[in-house]
Amino acid sequence: MTNHRAWARLNFEGKREWGDVFPDGKVPIQSIATQRAKLEGIKDIESVFTVDWKALADWQQQAVLEKLSQQSGATKEAIQKEILQVGLPVRRKYIQSCGINQLEFFL
Secondary structure (H helix, E strand, O other): OOOOOEEEEEOHHHHHHHOOOOOOOEEEEOOOOOEEEOOOOOOOOEEEEEEOHHHOOHHHHHHHHHHHHHHHOOOHHHHHHHHHHHOEEEEHHHEEEEEEOOOOOOO
16 A cells, blocks of 8 residues: 555544554545545535555455444445445545655646
8 A cells, every 4th residue: 555656644533433444544545536426324415535445455445344334234245346336435524635656747
């Protein structure tokens, strides 16, 4: 994860929620651009980053599946299938900053 191309840094609230999965507070993401998503159980559309699921260690993937399964009541298999289809969002409100590890970043 340390050499991942794009990452987001969890803020204090994000560390309370996801610090057990991302102990250093750094989350690999697919892009530094946010997306708008309708999340289950949340009334309004949220601004989210998409986690790079393949960049997570096996223990992190299992911890995410366990946490989401406990919260939703869905099976870990069903959750993983959905993550592989649509991605794993992390809410913008949990992020302090984001960055990339590239020098060729042009606007």
